[in-house]
Amino acid sequence: MESIKENIEKANRQAFESMINTRPVLVDIVEARKAISFLNKDYHLTHAGPPLSWERASGPMKGAIIGAILFEGWADNEHQAVKLAERGEIVLEPNHHHSAVGPMAGVISPSMKVYVVSDGELRSYSNINEGLGKVLRYGAYSKEVLDRLRFLNTEFAAALTAAVHECVKETGGIDLRNLIAQALHMGDECHNRNVASTSLFLREIAPYIARTSDSETARKVFATIGSNVLFFLNMAMAACKLMTTKAHNIKYSTIVTTISRNGTDIGIRVSGLGDEWFTAPAPVPKGLYFPGFSETDSNPDLGDSTITETAGLGAFAMAASPAVVKFVGGDVKSAIEITNRMSKICHGKNTFFTIPYLEFDGTPTGIDIRKVLRLGIPPVADTGIAHKTAGIGQIGAGIVEIPIEPFKQALRRYGEKYGLS
Amino acid sequence: MESIKENIEKANRQAFESMINTRPVLVDIVEARKAISFLNKDYHLTHAGPPLSWERASGPMKGAIIGAILFEGWADNEHQAVKLAERGEIVLEPNHHHSAVGPMAGVISPSMKVYVVSDGELRSYSNINEGLGKVLRYGAYSKEVLDRLRFLNTEFAAALTAAVHECVKETGGIDLRNLIAQALHMGDECHNRNVASTSLFLREIAPYIARTSDSETARKVFATIGSNVLFFLNMAMAACKLMTTKAHNIKYSTIVTTISRNGTDIGIRVSGLGDEWFTAPAPVPKGLYFPGFSETDSNPDLGDSTITETAGLGAFAMAASPAVVKFVGGDVKSAIEITNRMSKICHGKNTFFTIPYLEFDGTPTGIDIRKVLRLGIPPVADTGIAHKTAGIGQIGAGIVEIPIEPFKQALRRYGEKYGLS
Structure with a gap:
């Protein structure tokens, strides 16, 4: 037993170090089909969370799938799109199987940028954040939603891509680690609050936009980014995906490298347990609901965005973001308490991501399934809350406790795999 | 005595309410000579702090005056400029006598924007922040300093002015109160830390810049703003100047409406005591020095930027800005302690400017000279530290205690004026 314990400690140290020492840089924007070979075929979509069939999908996930089908032109209307999905002609796989992540439904289709x-060394991917209101990621697929998606995917993405290329030529790309580190000193936790990160991103990219876009396009790009306080979220998620991927598949490691929800199930993956998912029914978040909505309207938890918590941001960094409590509920004391509580189940503290109010202590990083189970402390996540009916969109934001069950499954599997049972 | 006490309370309430309910909006950028009638003549300059003669001016103030003379072309070289000043041909008055403020030396000349x-209703003014390094406001006046000043004053200012005009047409201008309120939730105290405010300003102005500037100019404007983390400071100062002006000249009020330093003297003015200055020798700040410099190199305290503290920002809002301690020294606890200490000498709490970590409590606002003297608690300010020799520039940043002496003078004068002696 001494030897296995040492192996675990060593493996976890390696996983933790790999995670925090990754320097994710935004280097390009491309069509999903060119980045993700699985998406280089029609009728293929990736989605948030663990594997899921159309039949088991929740309202907003179904809505997002319908929207993506319409966006790709695989069907002419909602009815046809549903038929297509019901006939099993849409092939679904998790984003996480393809180095990708997407917030909420997280549906990515071949022609999305x-x-x-x-x-x-490695690459990770995420889609472009659509902004607030009625959006595909919350299961909306009306004409205005698809029109906006098309604008983001064509004119907007083209301008941003040209700017990113120029930036890559000059500086190698946008250093997301550095940007996130700054944003944590500016009140973001980079999951539900991305005000600072978005502003910092805009500040960095603006000179390149000016150089590569005509005035009218530049104006639209600035207005689009400037009016979406969550714009940076998807980049933060891709950065976290890269960090956690670097920590994945390390023999003996008990560090969690994925937490994600598809609106039906929540699933985790563990570094030393390969690509196996351990799942449980997705819980309904507790939080602040927009006027006119309540918990009975809420869809079970949804989205790959818990990759931020998996990498030590989001709720784990909540003490850096007292203003986020206005959005997800709670008070400043509870924000600090959450970060301190999460420290107990993590391997260590990030050396790049620090929290001013905790005297520049690092964010707790690298969830250890052993600690979760020994202490009975579930990880928590900040999250948006989707209406359970497709097409309605966001109805609130809150905090969700990740169920303990998948951690139990993972530990059992760990025992089997490493002969500890 | 009952009656005078009531009068004071009523007057202070009015001063406080006027201060915090002012909504300062950036509405234009113009040549100083067009905004400030005193500057509509050659050989006239305004400067930071209370009144000052060339003879009594410190190194960096003299340097900035020389630089402004060269900038205006009133002399061909340093030697001539000094002669001009020594002959008394340069007419100096405080910015504060003309609704203006400027950081450090704060020298404003007629053609500066x-x-x-x-x-x-009222207007206030400030110059354009030059950035870090060798700059006029720290007394540098080399060719590169003046060239940069010319770029800021012509190409840059023209582009920014066009954008501001467009913004005014569309939205009435940039709401600085709203912007400062957001920045306080993003780790700025808007005196020594203006990272968030600058980013937010850039985010707001970017679409207008794109619309009104050609690509190359837009690129330069974005790069200039984006690379200067203090860019917003001067706007914050002008906003605070407007707020404090609204609180000024209220009969019986014991609220401080000006704190400012000219590098030789520090001076305060009090709402109920009109435009009289109460002064003391400017102290040397305590702080963190850049490598190679120490307190013996330091000029006495300098600049109108303590208008931020006078309006409840800067050190008074330090609990909102834990990251500023990395710059001015101290730790997070001391930042919170300073805000709490300043609360004791203030009339009340701002309702627009709040501090997330103090559970969204307002920033302490409206220094009451009675409380300063009764409690023996001097106001403190965050500040940049200038080298005492002209032309060297910033050598550190720190915290300075405003001497108690001017408050004593003010109270004596108050007694005389209101018949309480």
Whole structure:
């Protein structure tokens, strides 16, 4: 037993170090089909969370799938799109199986543009954030939703891509680690609050936009980014995906490298347990609802965005973001308490991501399934809340406790795999 | 005595309410000579702090005056400029006598562009921040300093002015109160830390820049603003100047409406005591020095930027800005302690400017000279530290205690004026 414990400690140290020492850089924006081979075919979509069939999908996930089908032109209307899905002609796989992440439904289709984030070795991907209101990621698929998606995917993405290329030529790309580190000193936790990160991103990219776009396009790009306080979220998620991927598949490691929800199930993956998912029914978040909505309207938890918590941001960094409590509920004391509580189940503290109010202590990083189970402390996540009916969109934001069950499954599997049972 | 006490309370309430309810909006950028009638003549300059003669001016103030003379072309070289000043041909008056403020030396000359900030009733002014390194406001006046000043004053200012005009047409201007309120939730105290405010300003102005500037100019404007983390400071100062002006000249009020330093003297003015200055020798700040410099190199305290503290920002809002301690020294606890200490000498809490970590409590606002003297608690300010020799520039940043002596003078004068002696 001494030997296995040492192996675990060593493996976890390696996983933790790999995670925090990754330097994710935004290097490109490309069509998803060119980045993700699975999406280089029609009728293929990726989605948030663990694997899911159309039949088991929740309202907003179904809505987003319908929207993506319409966006791709695989069907002419909602009815046809649903038929297509019901006949099993839409092939679904998790984003996480393809180095990708997407917030809420997280549906990515072949012609959607994705960010390419790299550390020079591996790559990760995420889609472009659509903004607030009625959006595909919350299951909306009306004409205005698809029109906006088309604008983001064509004119907007083209301008941003040209700027990113120029930036890559000059500086190698946008250093997301540095940007996130700054944003944590400016009240973001980079999951539900991305005000600072978005502003910092705009500040960095603006000179390149000016150089590569005509005035009218530049104006639209600035207005689009400037009016979406969550714009940076998807880049933060891709950065976290890269960090956690670097920590994945390390023999003996008990560090969690994925937490994600598809609106039906929540699933986790563990570094030393390969690509197996351990799942449980997705819980309904507790939080602040927009006027006219309540918990009975809420869809179970949804989205790959818990990759931020998996990498030590989001709720884990909540003490850096007292203003986020106005959005997800609670008070400043509870924000600090959450960060301190999450420290107990993490391997260590990030050395790049620090929290001014905790005297520049690092964000708790690298969830250890052993600690979760020994202490009975579930990880928590900040999250948006989707209406359970497709097409309605966001109805609130809150905090969700990740169920303990998948951690139990993972530990059992760990025992089997490493002969500890 | 009952009656005078009631009068004071009523007057202070009025001063406080006027201060915090002012909504300063950036509405224009114009040549100083067009905004400030005193500057509509050659050989006239305004400067930071209370009144000052050339003879009594410190190194960096003299340097800035020389630089302004060269900038205006009133002399061909340093030697001539000094002669001009020594012969008494340069007429100096405080910015504060002309609704203006400027950081450090704060020298404003007739052709310099100034921000125009207004609440629809009054106007205040400040110059354009030059960035870090060798700059006029720290007394540098080499060719590169003047070249940069010319770029800021012509190409840059023209582009920014066009954008501001467009913004005014569309939205009435940039709402500085709203912007400062957001920045306080993003780790700025808007004196020594203006990272968030600058980013937010850039985010707001970017679409207008794109619309009104050609690509190359827009690129330069974005790069200039984006690379200067203090860019917003001067706008924050003009906003605070407007707020404090609204609180000035209220009979019986014991609220401080000006704190400012000219590098030789520090001076305060009090609402109920009109335009009289109460002064003391300017102290040397305590702080963190850049490598190679120490307190013996330091000039006495300098600049109108303590208008931020006078309006409840800067050190008074330090609990909102834990990251500023990395710059001015101290730790997070001391930042919170300073805000709490300043609360004791203030009339009340701002309702627009709040501090997330103090559970969204307002920033302490409206220094009451009675409380300063009764409790023996001097106001403190965040500040940049200038080298005492002209032309060297900033050598550190720190915290300075405003001497108690001017408050004593003010109270004596108050007794005389209101018959309490």
